[in-house]
Amino acid sequence: MLSLRTFGLSAAIASLLIAPSAFAQDGDTASGKRFSVVGSATILQPDSDPLPGARIDADGDVAPTLSATYHITDNIGVELWGAADKFNHRVRGDAGKLGTVDSQPIALSGQYHFGAADNTFRPFVGLGYHQTNISDEDIATADGAHVGLTSPKGAIGTVGVDMNITPTWFARADARYLHGEADAKLGGQTVERDVKFNPWTVGVGVGARF
Template sequence: MTFRTRTLALATFAALAAAPAAFAQDGYAGGETAAGKRVSIVGGATLLQPNNDTGRNDGIKVDGGPAPTASVSYHVTDNISAELWGALDSFDHRVRADGAKIGTVEQRPLALSGQYHFGDVDNTFRPFVGLGYHHSNIDNEDLNPGGNHVSLTTPKGAIGTVGVDMNITPTWFARADARYLRSRADVREAGVNTGQELKLDPWTVGFGIGARF
């Protein structure tokens, strides 16, 4: 486990450990409800893993990595929302060919999705699904040390989301989600397109703490 992974894990566990104290101070006393609250914010940690199925990308594989993420949602109704989600720091990826490291690359995805949240707004568990569009900023490519600079174009495409919120109070909730990003990037060498397309198509798994207002 890398230092960065340990730091993210510890930060997430600390937030989860601290949450009950906050929850205890903001209970459902007096018939309080989450209904009608239109904005929610979630912060947490996410692991992103590119799809490395056998036979893809001419033997090139891209390792996954963690990063802090956050989202802001506007709830049009108690069941329908629009979410802006993205990474607060870059996901760092090691690129391998035939099992050997050939370089590194960083990406920072940003996505806008429409979501549907099932059930009553005050249910303890509220599953949700979403569909939208994303693009990922690619940066700091180091893929051909000592040779011509190899770069990747900005991958973009559809994003699908499934998740569940666990309501603790009308304000605070915990979230777990998974996302699939259809993500393809053209490979360029010395600024010229090589004709090769890198198929990333990553999955993400994330955990976080949220508040609604």
């Protein structure tokens, strides 16, 4: 799976590198197209201090993400975005690796795209609500009890830019911040509330409008 993710990231970056030559041509993206879809390779990095004072950290990971947007107008849209595969995070403490946990976010956001539909570069911003499913918690404890985490939920903010290649195809780079906290359970009993997840993401990808 890691090799497939790496390939996806490389392909997305390559699309951005070849895009400038295409941008030099007439990029007259037709207005009136109401749907767009984007596939990206995305890095997700959780909060670096989930439990203040506990000296625990979680590594980031790369996974494919997908988005589908309904464009109410050329400037206003509603986006459904989510991870097509799980992000796997290695949990570390002072003594080294404590275990692993997976996350898979999904979000619904309103977006505003600046400029005309036929502009080569179109920045956009978004604000919405996300839920991140946490699964496959495998964290070592002294007595072997299972550590579980509830699903963080909360606001998501997005900034990005689309770069038109043809009237249909475009490249995208975006960054997102997901605010949300989880409860930690040990053997089914809540032992810690408001564990910070609060990841940020950076993605690059290719999309199509129709």
